[in-house]
Amino acid sequence: MIIQCKNISKKYPGTAQPAVQNLNITINEGEIVSLLGPSGCGKSTTLRIIAGFEVPDEGEIILAGKQVYGKGIWVPPEHRDVGMVFQDYALFPHLNVIKNITFGLKRTRDLNQRAKDLLKLANLDGLESKLPSELSGGQQQRVALIRALMRQPCIVLMDEPFSNLDASLREQLRVEIKSILKQTETTCLFVTHNQEEALTISDRIIVLNQGKIEQIGTPEEIYFHPKSLFVAKFVSQGNILEGICSGNTIKTEYFSLKVNNIHKNNGKKVNVIIRPRGLKPDPNGLIKGKIEDVQFKGESYECIVKLFSPQGATTNFKITVDVQTKIKPGIQQTFSIDENQITII
Numbered sequence: 001m002i003i004q005c006k007n008i009s010k011k012y013p014g015t016a017q018p019a020v021q022n023l024n025i026t027i028n029e030g031e032i033v034s035l036l037g038p039s040g041c042g043k044s045t046t047l048r049i050i051a052g053f054e055v056p057d058e059g060e061i062i063l064a065g066k067q068v069y070g071k072g073i074w075v076p077p078e079h080r081d082v083g084m085v086f087q088d089y090a091l092f093p094h095l096n097v098i099k100n101i102t103f104g105l106k107r108t109r110d111l112n113q114r115a116k117d118l119l120k121l122a123n124l125d126g127l128e129s130k131l132p133s134e135l136s137g138g139q140q141q142r143v144a145l146i147r148a149l150m151r152q153p154c155i156v157l158m159d160e161p162f163s164n165l166d167a168s169l170r171e172q173l174r175v176e177i178k179s180i181l182k183q184t185e186t187t188c189l190f191v192t193h194n195q196e197e198a199l200t201i202s203d204r205i206i207v208l209n210q211g212k213i214e215q216i217g218t219p220e221e222i223y224f225h226p227k228s229l230f231v232a233k234f235v236s237q238g239n240i241l242e243g244i245c246s247g248n249t250i251k252t253e254y255f256s257l258k259v260n261n262i263h264k265n266n267g268k269k270v271n272v273i274i275r276p277r278g279l280k281p282d283p284n285g286l287i288k289g290k291i292e293d294v295q296f297k298g299e300s301y302e303c304i305v306k307l308f309s310p311q312g313a314t315t316n317f318k319i320t321v322d323v324q325t326k327i328k329p330g331i332q333q334t335f336s337i338d339e340n341q342i343t344i345i
């Protein structure tokens with residue numbers, strides 16, 4: 001185990017709520033784990049506590065088997081053996097690439113070889129003598145990662161590493177950074193508020209809400225089996241309807257669904273979460289709606305559909321359909337439900 005955080009809590013002076021509360025986190029060697037949550041949920045505080053830039057009020061932190069906080073011990077950041085990668089790259093502007101990545105290290109033959117290998121792996125070979133200002137944002141972020149890796153830290157901590165880049169570059173860099181981390185067998189904890197980013201890059205995701213852990217799991221577990229409404233809404237952008245179980249049917253205000261294994265909930269209220277691909281245009285479908293908005297996303301359309309209840313109520317659903325689907329704003333459309341895209345909580 002590379003990181004063990006036990007019952008970490010931190011409240012900043014003068015604030016009403018703790019920034020993080022009773023966090024228990026373990027990260028295994030070679031894992032890429034993301035801390036995912038909305039602004040202010042405590043992601044950066046958690047990362048900074050692990051790095052040693054913030055001191056928690058209580059708990060214990062063990063990094064690569066060494067106690068760095070708790071039981072009367074506090075190890076300063078420079079002795080924690082962690083590498084940091086920041087949103088704004090934090091490269092030395094007056095030093096070229098090779099000097100940036102070897103800064104503060106003894107230039108031995110082994111070190112030079114390591115620098116060469118890592119630059120090649122990050123597709124930066126040939127750029128050794130360039131200054132940061134002569135590089136693109138994606139190249140600068142890869143230099144920042146290589147600089148962290150040069151010291152062979154037990155873990156790399158990344159705080160929103162992609163957020164300064166535009167959307168297409170961000171997607172490309174995610175793939176490149178993941179590949180570098182995996183090829184170097186680096187353990188990594190990274191912070192993001194972007195659910196798509198967390199789903200694509202992580203082996204496991206820790207979802208934080210108001211300083212507490214909502215759920216920890218693989219991207220698939222978090223996406224397909226959210227344990228709370230918060231996770232369902234935040235991670236899978238699910239549409240939520242209240243329903244009542246009756247036999248193997250759930251009745252909602254807008255439609256009824258046949259669902260297996262819900263007999264034990266007979267008569268109970270549940271929440272039905274329908275992910276964006278759960279409502280499918282179907283000429284034989286029984287659910288009626290009106291397309292309110294259509295956004296082209298390249299591989300798919302993201303649409304807002306207004307559903308009508310028999311009693312005259314309406315609600316807006318966010319759905320995703322393939323680009324082959326004939327859909328445009330203003331049309332009436334019938335839909336069916338894809339049971340694989342539903343979670344009952």
Ligand SMILES: Nc1ncnc2c1ncn2[C@@H]1O[C@H](COP(=O)(O)OP(=O)(O)OP(=O)(O)O)[C@@H](O)[C@H]1O
Pocket residue numbers: 012013015018019037038039040041042043044045046193
């Ligand atoms: N130095 C500080 N002093 C007082 N309160 C702070 C301090 N740093 C953070 N906070 C508060 O602690 C809470 C958690 O902040 P934190 O920055 O960890 O959240 P975050 O999830 O990283 O948010 P963001 O994505 O916006 O950076 C917030 O309510 C924030 O206002």
